Amino acid sequence: KIPEATITRLSVYSRYLKDLEKKGVVTISSSEIAEGVGVSSAQVRKDLAYFGEFGTKGVGYNVKDLLSYIRKILGLNKTWNLILIGAGNLGSALVTYQEFKDRGFNIVGVFDNDLVKIGKQIADLKVLPVEDLPDIIEKYDVRIGIIAVPAKAAQSVADVLVKNGIKAILNFAPINIHLPKGIAIQNVDLSIKLEALTFSLTASRQQ
Amino acid sequence: KIPEATITRLSVYSRYLKDLEKKGVVTISSSEIAEGVGVSSAQVRKDLAYFGEFGTKGVGYNVKDLLSYIRKILGLNKTWNLILIGAGNLGSALVTYQEFKDRGFNIVGVFDNDLVKIGKQIADLKVLPVEDLPDIIEKYDVRIGIIAVPAKAAQSVADVLVKNGIKAILNFAPINIHLPKGIAIQNVDLSIKLEALTFSLTASRQQ
Ligand SMILES: NC(=O)c1ccc[n+]([C@@H]2O[C@H](COP(=O)([O-])OP(=O)(O)OC[C@H]3O[C@@H](n4cnc5c(N)ncnc54)[C@H](O)[C@@H]3O)[C@@H](O)[C@H]2O)c1
Ligand SMILES: NC(=O)c1ccc[n+]([C@@H]2O[C@H](COP(=O)([O-])OP(=O)(O)OC[C@H]3O[C@@H](n4cnc5c(N)ncnc54)[C@H](O)[C@@H]3O)[C@@H](O)[C@H]2O)c1
Incomplete structure (x- = not known):
């Protein structure tokens, strides 16, 4: 069972990623996400690990893909x-x-x-x-x-x-x-x- | 620095303890609090440990005293x-x-x-x-x-x-x-x- 705090943080990550996407940022690391939202990078990786393997070790995540994936998990790709x-x-x-x-x-x-x-x-x-x-x-x-x-x-x-x-x-x-x-x-x-x-x-x- | 989640749970514990006090319950254990609010008893003890030693091993806590103590911590003994x-x-x-x-x-x-x-x-x-x-x-x-x-x-x-x-x-x-x-x-x-x-x-x- 996924902790409620993880789901809340997913919402927070998605807002941060949406901001980055607007600014044209293409890739992001877990520590950059962590710094952006005020949690530890270990927490970011732990939260995302519940939902699969994405992002490339040493490279980070593609902002558009990660945002779209999180929104899908949260059910936000629809009204x-x-x-x-x-x-x-x-x-x-x-x-x-x-x-x-x-x-x-x-x-x-x-x-x-x-x-x-x-x-x-x-x-x-x-x-x-x-x-x-x-x-x-x-x-x-x-x-x-x-x-x-x-x-x-x-x-x-x-x-x-x-x-x-x-x-x-x-x-x-x-x-x-x-x-x-x-x-x-x-x-x-x-x-x-x-x-x-x-x-x-x-x-x-x-x- | 005390985690925000701990402070939120303190508010939840205080509501539960207030209910018990109304019902005339005198003593309570951390596992009973845990069951009452839906967290682990380890979490209850961990949260309370930030604020000192109360309760008696094997006996539990006095509901009135614990409630009053938590309300003091939260600043609720005033308007x-x-x-x-x-x-x-x-x-x-x-x-x-x-x-x-x-x-x-x-x-x-x-x-x-x-x-x-x-x-x-x-x-x-x-x-x-x-x-x-x-x-x-x-x-x-x-x-x-x-x-x-x-x-x-x-x-x-x-x-x-x-x-x-x-x-x-x-x-x-x-x-x-x-x-x-x-x-x-x-x-x-x-x-x-x-x-x-x-x-x-x-x-x-x-x-
Ligand atoms: N409506 C809701 O249910 C709801 C729920 C959650 C959050 N919010 C948020 O709460 C805020 C208010 O929502 P609302 O629906 O009441 O909007 P509203 O437009 O009805 O009320 C906003 C009020 O703020 C006043 N105001 C604007 N600038 C001001 C300033 N500089 N100094 C003093 N007063 C100022 C306006 O004159 C107006 O009376 C918004 O930010 C909204 O996103 C609203
Ligand atoms: N006012 C706030 O800012 C606020 C903030 C947080 C929570 N709340 C909570 O939200 C609730 C509503 O607050 P409010 O200030 O709007 O109160 P209110 O009295 O203005 O509105 C309550 C509405 O619910 C209707 N109602 C009552 N029983 C109903 C039923 N069985 N079926 C359908 N409608 C019914 C009433 O006719 C009334 O229009 C309360 O529980 C309150 O504690 C209010």
Whole structure:
């Protein structure tokens, strides 16, 4: 099983390689990648070794080939249709998030169960009732769902998503969602990010 | 230097221990913590070892004491005042994010440079002009800033924050911000989270 940290670093390597490709760099070594992203060259080689032998000893990697290979591993050589549940403050912001579109992630439907929100226009989408989920999932071959509902609703929403064929969830609700085996989940916990900052502030104060 | 992954796991351990404390659990072993959060017990012991010797061999840790100790390390035994720059879609959502308040993170000021946004009411805050930053930072002893402006504005906003005494930044803009040594930063990259999901979807399809 490939460590999650390796997959995260693959995303980071791909962004760095994309930058290099734009600048016209043709070849790169693992130590140059390492320096570019801030990890050890041993880590870079270890991460890439999970996926096969590429690059030439003493020469390095071809930037275009390595980038294309990493993007293939991450499933980024295609666009993905997503649905979002919870047309509230966070959900409305996510619908407008340009970076998702730039990277091939298209939110094709946003859903809510509040009559006040249903029918409301958010960017180029109209908020739909949760009842319309199965149709949209089928019409757009959706496999990824974003959960932006309150914590107390998150588990039931996840159950509905899984029942309707969603295989991967990005969850913003501050709760651990229980899922059947084989359903991928990524939780976004902004407080953990802030705690990493307060750790730094506390640690430096004690020096 | 303590690995970032260790600090993130400390946050995860503290949430698990808080849950146990609520349930009235008094003592816990590293393998029980490990099982509770999904890492190896060796990892738990390794993480805690950075911070000293606690717990009793063969007996385990006292839940209350360990929780209190970890919270102290993370700087969570106090409240923190934060400011937020960028009263747009994301910024407005973040101002209302209850989980921050529940964990002792208070957004005391939200700023923008758009005349249309300045003076607007968002929850219990009025959007202020960026010129008011120094006063608010001083008045509330603010050391953490949240950047929720577009990528092209993020570096200059970071420079203003640092110039005015901010020591730690939570950045949502999809750009690498350059900072002086000693300023802590945490970047939120939601696309990386989605790529971890598309990796799972792609990997499982290839089996
Ligand atoms: N606001 C933020 O910046 C922020 C940041 C990180 C995480 N979160 C989390 O994201 C979630 C949403 O936060 P928010 O600030 O947008 O809250 P919100 O109350 O503004 O929005 C929640 C929306 O979900 C809808 N909803 C509730 N139950 C539903 C259900 N069963 N089916 C479909 N829709 C349902 C509500 O009608 C509402 O429109 C919360 O769990 C919050 O903790 C919010
Ligand atoms: N929308 C999302 O869900 C989301 C998610 C993750 C990250 N982000 C990132 O967060 C940032 C904000 O996204 P958004 O959707 O809220 O955009 P937005 O355009 O709605 O908001 C940006 C706000 O920043 C203000 N601003 C611009 N330059 C400024 C400056 N120099 N000083 C002070 N204020 C300034 C603008 O006036 C505007 O109100 C972007 O970098 C975006 O990529 C957004």
